[in-house]
Amino acid sequence: MLSRRSVLVGAAALAGAGLFGRPDAAPAFSRALPPPLPPGPETTVRLDLTAAERQLALPCSNGHALPLWTFTDQATPPIVRLKLGQRLDTHLINGLTRPGEHVSIHWHGIRLPNDQDGVPYLVQQPVEPGESYDYSFVPPDPGTFFFHTHCNTVEQLGRGLMGLLIIEGDETEPYDAERILAVRDWRLNPDRSGFLPFLTLEGAGKAGTFGTVRSVNGASNPDIEVPASADVRLRVLNVDPTRVSEIGFDGADAVVVAIDGLACPPFPLRSWKMGPAMRIDVVLRTPADGGSVTMFDYFAASPVPLARLVARGPAIRTQRFDPAPLAAARIAPPDLGKAEQQLFTFSATATGAAVADAAGEDGGPLGPLCLSAGSLWAINKQSWPGSGMDRLPPPIARFTRGTTYRCTLKNVTPRMHPIHVHGHSFTVLRSSKRTLPPHFADTVLLLPEETIEVAFVADNPGRWMMHCHIIEHQETGMMAWFEVA
């Protein structure tokens, strides 16, 4: 247990660190995690989701009802909770009425059987308006996950169509409380009474089209009550379609205990760059009654406060801050000695580069370039054909089941790309630009011109997507699939 002391030292040292411009966390750790906890009984949880347009006000829409697309009658995403070992049976109805507006559900980060992965055309038929579809699987890992549709996602996610999926069963010593912090923007007009266009060619060719109203759990910079002097688990999700945020907390010691849902040896959080779809679980020691902690996005000229945790009530803990790690996930470790090498290069197409050069930040005229919005980005020089999913290209790679692959993810663009792989969690080994702790992830952020090496055992047979999770990049070409057989 000796390295828990080093967490303390790190956290104490950070308490005096300055607020602004803090670098990425760069811990080196070697601590072994407690072994995986056994799953509980396989009881079944039933979930009914009806994708539909519903006129609902968001907490951040100044009382205006918006034409949201949601899975339930509430404006904010449903929170689905299971215990490890439980089966989730979902009945999905497509209640959208626009002709051809099909849906399906991708359970992001869940290592499930391929036919439950929710990618239209690749693993299932799309669910057309008026149709329904059933999913059934037992999530194999505890952690913080989410789900979303997988076609026309710029608009569907832009209008709110998603849910959160929490699999309990990883706490070795329970924390005192838990809060979910789902971070995203909304593309709202100035009085917040309606949506702005979700996709712009200027955005798609650059960093993406940012929302205009930032939110946590649908609210602008909310106050969230937490118990005082307590160890609180925060499940932080970047569920934005576009924006990369650099998340940190001011006013408390905080440690990261999981990345993309999966346990990592705790390390002090200074700030963590989170691309769309990335998650971290953080434990922090809340202040005494009346005190507050602010969650910031530091990835801005001046840090943007996103939410405030307000401590209330009698002190729960008096001993030093020393949160227990989560139990390890049950994931096959890559066999690096026997790994096969694979290179993936993420680039702009000729058109994409021209768009990026031609379009001013103000979105100036683009001329004939507008005609080929379908292919601005590529993986290994291959752009996904068309903006939908119905034209499947050949697979970008074929992997042999059971083999370890060591993949070099090379970003040759001046933009960031959070790269997501379906059906597997990989180990992030190293970056050409940063010191990153080795950790499991299903989505890894490539900084501009950065190369990151990851490795994974291709142990889940089927046809799996790999794509940028800046949805406009995904839907303008930076998407591919690979086969494990």
Ligand code: C2O
């Ligand atoms: Cu969260 Cu293929 O996506």
Ligand code: CU
């Ligand atoms: Cu991208």
